[in-house]
Amino acid sequence: MASCKPAEQGMRAMKDWELFERTVGQAYRELGYDVELHVEFKGQEVDVLATLALPGSKVHRLMVECKRKGGSGKVGNEEVWETAKPFEALRPKGFVDACTLVTTNGFSRCAQLAAEATEIKLLTLRDLERLIDERRIEYRPYMEAALPVWNNQNHLFTDVACVDIIGQDRVGSLHGRLWEWATSDQRGISVLVGGIGVGKTTQVTELSRRLAEEWLKGGDCPIPIPIPLERYRGSLNREFLDHFVVCYLESIRGLRTDWSKLRKDIDAGRVLLVLDGLDEIPKLHTVEAIKRELSNIIDTLGIDGKCLITCRSSLFSTAESLDRALRGHISRELPGSPTDLMRLEVFSEPEAKSYLAKSGRQELLRYL
Numbered sequence: 001m002a003s004c005k006p007a008e009q010g011m012r013a014m015k016d017w018e019l020f021e022r023t024v025g026q027a028y029r030e031l032g033y034d035v036e037l038h039v040e041f042k043g044q045e046v047d048v049l050a051t052l053a054l055p056g057s058k059v060h061r062l063m064v065e066c067k068r069k070g071g072s073g074k075v076g077n078e079e080v081w082e083t084a085k086p087f088e089a090l091r092p093k094g095f096v097d098a099c100t101l102v103t104t105n106g107f108s109r110c111a112q113l114a115a116e117a118t119e120i121k122l123l124t125l126r127d128l129e130r131l132i133d134e135r136r137i138e139y140r141p142y143m144e145a146a147l148p149v150w151n152n153q154n155h156l157f158t159d160v161a162c163v164d165i166i167g168q169d170r171v172g173s174l175h176g177r178l179w180e181w182a183t184s185d186q187r188g189i190s191v192l193v194g195g196i197g198v199g200k201t202t203q204v205t206e207l208s209r210r211l212a213e214e215w216l217k218g219g220d221c222p223i224p225i226p227i228p229l230e231r232y233r234g235s236l237n238r239e240f241l242d243h244f245v246v247c248y249l250e251s252i253r254g255l256r257t258d259w260s261k262l263r264k265d266i267d268a269g270r271v272l273l274v275l276d277g278l279d280e281i282p283k284l285h286t287v288e289a290i291k292r293e294l295s296n297i298i299d300t301l302g303i304d305g306k307c308l309i310t311c312r313s314s315l316f317s318t319a320e321s322l323d324r325a326l327r328g329h330i331s332r333e334l335p336g337s338p339t340d341l342m343r344l345e346v347f348s349e350p351e352a353k354s355y356l357a358k359s360g361r362q363e364l365l366r367y368l
Contacts, residue, residue: 020068020125021047024102027128028064031218032140041095044086049096052217060217063087063096067103075103075122077110084118098217102128121220131218134270139223142255143212150209157206160199162192178207178308182272183221187306189298193313200310201228204274207308211272222306223265225249226274234281235296242300245273266305273301278311 025035025048033050040046048064065083067075080101087099100121107115107122115122162174174192181190194200208224215221227248233239242259249255265271275297284290301307 016070017066017068020104021066023125024048024064024066024128025050027125027132028062028218030132031128033062033218041090041093044090046086046090046096050218054216060098061096062218063090063099065099065101067101069104072105074105075101075107075111077108077114080107080111080114080118080120080122083120084114087118087120100218123220127220131220134223134265137257137261137265139255140216142249142253143216143223146253147209147212147216150205150212154202154206154209157202158199160203174203175206178203179210182207182211182224182306182308185269187269187304189301190306190308192308192310194310195313200312201276204276204308204310208274222270222272224272224274225262226276228280229275229277230280232281234283234293237282240300241297263301263305266301266307269306272306272308274308274310276310278309 021037025037028048028050029035031050033052036049038045038047039049046063047066050062050064052060052062054060063086067079069075083099083101087096090096091099098121099119100123101115102123102125104125106124112122114120159173159175161170161172162177178190178192192200192203204226208226211221211224215223225245227245231248232241232244235241242263246257246259246262249257262271266273278284278290278293281293284293297307297309
């Protein structure tokens with residue numbers, strides 16, 4: 001069989017590159033972006049410019065560089081640094097806000113380190129296909145409607161410290177701890193407890209707001225679905241959690257889905273379910289009742305998913321009963337051990353000052 005001439009090989013390679021760039025561009029169109037190929041900014045050419053309208057008349061401009069590799073070749077750190085040069089030139093001028101490098105087969109370890117240093121996101125074509133599959137569930141309208149609400153609710157958000165009840169360590173940033181857990185590959189139940197009015201709902205709303213903002217930009221993070229449990233009558237009153245969640249999402253949030261689809265997304269780590277207010281479920285007056293309700297929640301979610309639960313510590317008469325109901329009964333007896341059990345601390349003096357300054361009540365600072 002005659003081998004291809006160099007000119008024919010060059011034309012074929014060029015067609016492969018063009019096809020790959022068009023494929024990447026189409027993938028971003030399916031993700032909801034407006035796409036242009038081969039855009040030039042003052043001598044700097046971008047393979048794909050993907051723009052996305054965000055709530056509040058903002059526009060997110062994403063620079064996408066395409067690196068097609070034949071065989072099993074992976075992108076190395078040199079190609080990441082090569083991509084970083086135009087990105088660092090264009091971002092300060094406002095031409096682009098972020099940069100993603102897309103390839104066929106993956107990235108070397110050195111390339112991943114270089115990407116962390118240059119704030120470049122790395123994706124394979126398979127990653128893009130997975131993101132497209134996630135978006136097909138029609139979560140976007142729900143997220144776009146919820147984000148302004150969460151922005152409005154949390155304009156006075158102040159980060160606080162927490163205590164890791166299992167490890168007995170004090171953590172300076174509860175929001176940082178929640179974000180790290182939510183965006184990691186960890187699975188299981190995470191429980192946040194605290195006194196009345198210390199800000200448990202505020203903390204999980206801020207986590208939901210930030211996750212929604214990142215997801216709408218195309219970030220690789222779970223879709224937050226916070227569910228207030230104040231309307232849930234509980235398994236002791238013969239109400240099923242899966243039915244309650246689906247009905248709440250459709251009637252209150254306008255998100256039509258079914259539990260099997262939602263459960264699949266939770267299991268795959270695509271959705272983070274936030275159950276806010278365990279203590280607001282009726283008839284949870286004893287440790288045994290709490291244990292049964294937690295068993296029901298875990299049975300409904302399965303052991304592969306990720307879920308964040310908030311609860312007032314005042315529900316329990318003593319610290320020992322809290323440990324028995326949450327730490328003992330979840331991590332030792334029930335399937336699906338928690339990855340975190342955190343107690344929210346009351347405001348420290350610097351946190352209180354930050355909150356009062358944000359709320360425009362500086363006159364109260366003199367009492368601290």
